[in-house]
Amino acid sequence: MNQAILFNDDATYCSDKQCITFTAMQQGMRIECQIAKAFNSSADAIAHFEQWRFDYEEQSEELIEAEAFSAQGIITLKAYK
Template sequence: MNQAIQFIDRFEFNVQSQQLTFFAQVSGLMVKCVIDTQSLALADQQAAKAHFEAVRFDYEDIAEQLIEDEEYNSAGEIVVAVLN
């Protein structure tokens, strides 16, 4: 685990866009990690949280690798593929 990358206990879900967001601190800077969950059709914040918590460490591992590889999008975010 890279000590310069820390995932914080913060989670957001937008029902309309079906976008789940979690956050990492990278050398003191906040980085948004975004998951498009449209394929899961999550009904509400509670369903999104249950999904995220079930596979949180997998999402964090994927995001950590993308951050290390500097795979940021044009908005400076890390886009993580949805896990089923």
């Protein structure tokens, strides 16, 4: 794990956008990460995120290091299962 990238404990689910969002910090910069996936409830979304948290953080690290930001400065992740 890259110690220069820290992940906050702030995962939320936006039912309007159908995505889970969480943030990372790199050199004092807050980076928004999104996982596009529909869920029946916020509780289901957060349970899914917690189940795959390590994998999502690892995927985020790779994309942040590759500077794979969207035009809005967001990292978009591939959803697991």
